[in-house]
Amino acid sequence: MLRLKTLAGALAFALILPVTASAVDTGSADFTRYVAIGDSLTAGFMSGGLYQSAQRNSYPILIFRQATAQTAGFEQPIVSDPGIPAGSELRSLSPLIIGPRPGSGVPLNLTLNRSYNNLAVPGADVHDAVATVTDNGGLHDLILRGRGTQLQQAVGQRPTFTTIWIGNNDVLGAALSGRVIEGVTITPVAQFEADLKTLVAAIGATGSKIAMGNVPDVAGIPFVITIPRVVVNPATSQPVLINGQPVPIIGPNGPLGANDRVLLTASTELAKGNGIPVQLGGSGQPLADQYILDANEISTISARVAAYNGIIASVANTAGAALVDANGVFREVASTGINIGGITFTENFLTGGIFSYDGVHPTAFGYAYVANLFIEAINAKFGGEIPLVNLANFMFGTGQAASPSIASANAPELIDLDLGAEIPTLSPAMVKTLFWALDVKTQKPRKPGRRK
């Protein structure tokens, strides 16, 4: 979902083996030529970066492996670790320090002489999927390689099966930038509908079966919900009380209201004292608009997501596509969590297990869970028995082994991401959420006043 501004690279060509058939019962779905269209969520973007150790468990390749019992044949625009841009890591819990892993990745699969199966471009919105060919050296160029739009390259592969999960960036920009600007950070409904119909109709015309995902409410992601809207004492992690009342953070329009949210990117500003009243040791300077998602913006985003999802449901129905209710699942995560074997995964930043260090994109477990949502929807729609992904592989062990980084004298020039900036202080409820294993219902931490 995050655009890379510049990328220089050369393309070369190599042969690739064709996908072979398998013994998995996929029902009337056929994964002989499977193509994925989407954005960063489909690309396997994680912790602010696009990198091999995350991409190798993107939900499309997990679906491919489960549906075909093959490990090779699904091509992705692999980038060596630590990625383009470099993915972030947690360096310290106390004080909290999150920053990009050192170095940068290089593309490893640029020379593939056909289109990738996973065409998803981080940052792409619906219009990009049908219209954007190049972005002047950004991730579109890395992934599309001048071969046409996502849609064109998908159609060109004569797909037998296509997953389409797009639309997140049509609202995400508003959430990440703290600004709702019609037509700029948020896509007008009519345009969204027209582009989505174009996209799905063109895929449907190839005869490909389709599975689609709808848009989660981005107002519920850790990027938006982690930092409290009141001043917190870093020593105790408790709200500072004056006359028995918590003290709101100061936003561009004065003290924040109950339904306003402070974005994760504000942590650096808060560390400088901005947004905190002078009498509590702050600078008294308000946080800029870009760090705040106010109640009106949140309700605008939520209403827009609902409108998009109505369109997605209708388009999916018309196309005979399987539909994954990602929005509903994210709501479930926010209300009860997901209990796997006695461990409850939640939307909490760092300790919830579902969202990675950027507060927006899933962890490896989160992507595996998404893959299973797609597989369940595909099985239900097309009468197959594609086995679910084994989540144990994403729960235990030491996490992603760092891939050996591939040194290159001609490493592409990169622009770092804002999200990669270090986040020095986050005193709030995060650490409080470390332990909830005893009981899902009673132990799960709640944030007062949060929407379901």
Added chain:
Amino acid sequence: MRRRGGIIGKTLAAAGKLSALGAIGLLAAAPIHAAGFGIFEQGTKAMGMAGAFTAQADDPSLLFHNAGGLAFIEERQVSVGTTWFRSTKAELEGANPFPGEGYTAEQKDLSQLLPHIGWLQPVNDTFKLGIGVNAPFGLTTEWEDPDAFAGRFLSTKAALRAVDINPTLGWKVSPTFGIGIGAVARVSDVELRRNVGTLNPFTQRVADVGRLVLESDFSTGYGFNAGLLHKINPSFSWGLSYRSKVKVEYEGEAEVTQISTGNPQLDAAVRAQIPFGKKLPVETEIEFPDMASLGLAFSLTPTLLLETDFNWTGWSSFDSVGIDFVGGAGNSLPDSNIPQQWEDANNYRAGLRWSVSPANQWRFGYVFDESPQPEETVSPLLPDANRNGITVGFGHDGPGLGYDVAVMYLDFEERTRAKSLEDGETFFGTYNTKAVLLGVTLNW
């Protein structure tokens, strides 16, 4: 299933501790047996006929099977015996999405001796007294290699022990019709163990951060039993028996010991949340189900008797396991509540008694025992299944001393869980269990 303390609870708990002094020597953890955690093997003669004994009820195990039989006792009877439970197989095969295809785990081999004692004494021709000690409920589910068991955050060990002290009065209303009524004091304790896990923010993987052990004191709950036996003629009798619900309220302590994640920062953060190494007061309760049996016994020939029994058990009382931490701030963990949502269940028993001589009997039996547990709550805590059991027994009634022996092979139907309650945990797979029981009872 929850309780909130109070005078009554404390009084009962104190009574439980006193009663436990007398019964503690007899307690043994029992296996999962008789669907749910009921145990039907309370006398070896009845066991030889797979528990189809409600319409016979002619040895001290009548105190469990049908108090109505007490009315017909004509001389003092004393019996002491044991049933040896031995699991021959108790395995889990995992399924996706968790713990995954190819994953297997085993329970520790179960080898337990469970006692039964009965004493019957006629007062006169009309009234008879009896007292029995038996263990009609019990459970042990303990997994091998607990720190590596994929279900360790749900349960690594669950043990429930319960012993009934059961004084009973029999009244021979007519030469062919008898009734009995008794009181039940049930002494019980529970033990639960599991690991505590969290998401390690550094690895984004699950980390074990503690081992939780919860042990209750002995507590006592009270109930009653009643039965009737009608010997219509020498070749046909029928009986009806009922044992009431018994609610036992437990007090105990939980303790969590820390497991290092290898990361000092994370360990410190976890320590700030969990009161490791402290005895945390807990309360819980279990409502043991009531049960009713109807038995019909037919003499097919002078030496062959066939009995068929139908038993109903009110397992819907086992709705959830709630654990309340009552130690207050800094001395407790959040309360937990594990849904069970069991349903009432039936079992069907048939027994054949072949009197090869006046002193010697062969016995054969078959039981189908229906599981009360819905698929959604089958878990490592208590994986139940429908059961089929076959039995063979032999009894010798000598002058002075007699004995009964019996063996039972118990086959649990394969139990697969592939769905969860709404908001319930995902832990899918197939459980396979087999067990052998041996019973020996001596009679005077």
